[in-house]
Amino acid sequence: MRRLSIFDGKIFDGHNDTLLRLTVNPREGDNFFDSVHGHIDLARARQGGMAGGFFAIFLPNPPDEGGASSPHPQFPAPLDLHYAQSLTFKMMATLFQLERESQGQLRVARSVADIIAAREAGAMSAVLHLEGAEAIDEDLCALEVFYQAGLRSLGPVWSRPTIFAEGVPFLHRHTPDTGAGLTEAGKRLVQACNARRIMIDLSHMNEAGFWDVAKWSTAPLVATHSNAWALSPSTRNLTDKQLDAIRDSDGMVGLNFAVLFLREDGASDEDTAIDVMVDHIDYLVSRVGIERVGFGSDFDGAPVPRAIGDVSGLPRLVDALRARGYGADELQKLCFDNWMRVLKLTWGE
Numbered sequence: 302m303r304r305l306s307i308f309d310g311k312i313f314d315g316h317n318d319t320l321l322r323l324t325v326n327p328r329e330g331d332n333f334f335d336s337v338h339g340h341i342d343l344a345r346a347r348q349g350g351m352a353g354g355f356f357a358i359f360l361p362n363p364p365d366e367g368g369a370s371s372p373h374p375q376f377p378a379p380l381d382l383h384y385a386q387s388l389t390f391k392m393m394a395t396l397f398q399l400e401r402e403s404q405g406q407l408r409v410a411r412s413v414a415d416i417i418a419a420r421e422a423g424a425m426s427a428v429l430h431l432e433g434a435e436a437i438d439e440d441l442c443a444l445e446v447f448y449q450a451g452l453r454s455l456g457p458v459w460s461r462p463t464i465f466a467e468g469v470p471f472l473h474r475h476t477p478d479t480g481a482g483l484t485e486a487g488k489r490l491v492q493a494c495n496a497r498r499i500m501i502d503l504s505h506m507n508e509a510g511f512w513d514v515a516k517w518s519t520a521p522l523v524a525t526h527s528n529a530w531a532l533s534p535s536t537r538n539l540t541d542k543q544l545d546a547i548r549d550s551d552g553m554v555g556l557n558f559a560v561l562f563l564r565e566d567g568a569s570d571e572d573t574a575i576d577v578m579v580d581h582i583d584y585l586v587s588r589v590g591i592e593r594v595g596f597g598s599d600f601d602g603a604p605v606p607r608a609i610g611d612v613s614g615l616p617r618l619v620d621a622l623r624a625r626g627y628g629a630d631e632l633q634k635l636c637f638d639n640w641m642r643v644l645k646l647t648w649g650e
Contacts, residue, residue: 308632311420312615313640314354315555315597316430316504316526317341321359322601324395325388333399333407340600340611343406346425349615352637353416353426355454355525358392359602360385360435377461385435386443393450396427409451413641413650430502430525433459433468439486441493448497453648454525455494456502457487457510460537465490469507472536473567477543479536482509483517491517500647503527504557504597507536511543520647521552526597528562529584535562541588548589553643555597556581558605571607575621578606582622582635591631595639 319341323333331338341351362377363384400407408419410426419426429451437443437455444452458468465487467480483491491514494501503511503524515522524547530538539547539554547554557563560573563581585594598605600612609618619632627635644650 308619308629308636310350310616310619311352312350312596312619312636313416313426314351314600314612315553315595315640316355316357316432316557316602317598317600318357318359318432318602319600320356320392320395321361323399324392325361334403340598340605342612343403343425345611345613348613349611350619350636351425351612351615352420353410354428354598355430356396356427357430357432357602358389358436359432359459360388379462380435382435382438389431389436389447393429393447396429400427411451411453412648413644416641416644428453431455432502433457433461433505434463434465434490435459435461437465437490439464441490444490444493444497444499448499452499454500454502456505456525457483457490457514459505466510466513467507468505468510469536473561474534475536476508476530476534476540477506477511477536477538478508480507480509482507482511482513488513488517495519498648500644505537508540508543511546515546515550520550521643522547522550523553523643523647524597525553525555526557526559526599527554528557528581529588532581532584533562533565533567535567537562544585544588548593551593551643551646552589553593553595553639554585554589555595555640556585557603558596558598558600558609559603560606561603563606569604571604573606573608575606575608575618578609578618579621579625583625591634592639592642595635595637 322339335344336342410416416426457465460468504527528538530540561569
């Protein structure tokens, strides 16, 4: 990868839910190219310097689910495989249709070279990510199909149970030690992802699942959109011991912009200051190193600080980091190069 001597203003983001916004109950007039809705469109992404990111497929509960039962009172009910695959195909189709309609402005990336080429052409790259493996069957047949279609990253769970793992419920002032880890099918999924060089995202794993992935995976440990538990004690955040394991594996953490995972009190308050985001960056850097931290915004999936607002506000976070003492080379790492480094290690390039 070509190294730049100064920060070039380009940002790669570890997580967004824009496909969910555009596919499931889109608002009238909403679109990916120039919209007043949501957090991301191409026009605002160019203003904010976003050159690419992980485009997640997150599956909401079926609208007619009613009172379906869950094995854990904090979890949504597990999803039916047919429903999960049907909606996954629909959201994948949305991404590929956007790529076609963009006439080269949006490119689905399957390699680091694809991401770099898109950036150099002034286009946005999109890495296909599954946020929860509900659409994958126990025999892993769907995994092969999704991989051939472009899947390069997945989380075994969102915060609901799958056949692969339990996930972590949304609790505040609670550790991520909330239940069981990987099932036998989950261990096979991890090994199959390693064999195909698919990145495994730990962001919604509970602590037992995290340590099981650490044991069974041969790839760097990556949490695409999680924060420091020491600063915001949510089950969704990472303890010091987990951060140390990510460091030791030469992995990566993407700062989650969701205010409830930034704040010490866990409040969903969009008036949260940008300095709170920088505090998490400082803590993560101190724990895992400057080469292993980036952004994982959760745009279009959660409330973010009003001072950021949407993707066009990313330069304000960069300015706050600069004011905190981060130099050009460090900003280049945090905003772009660190993601490329860990993707090269994971994808085997």
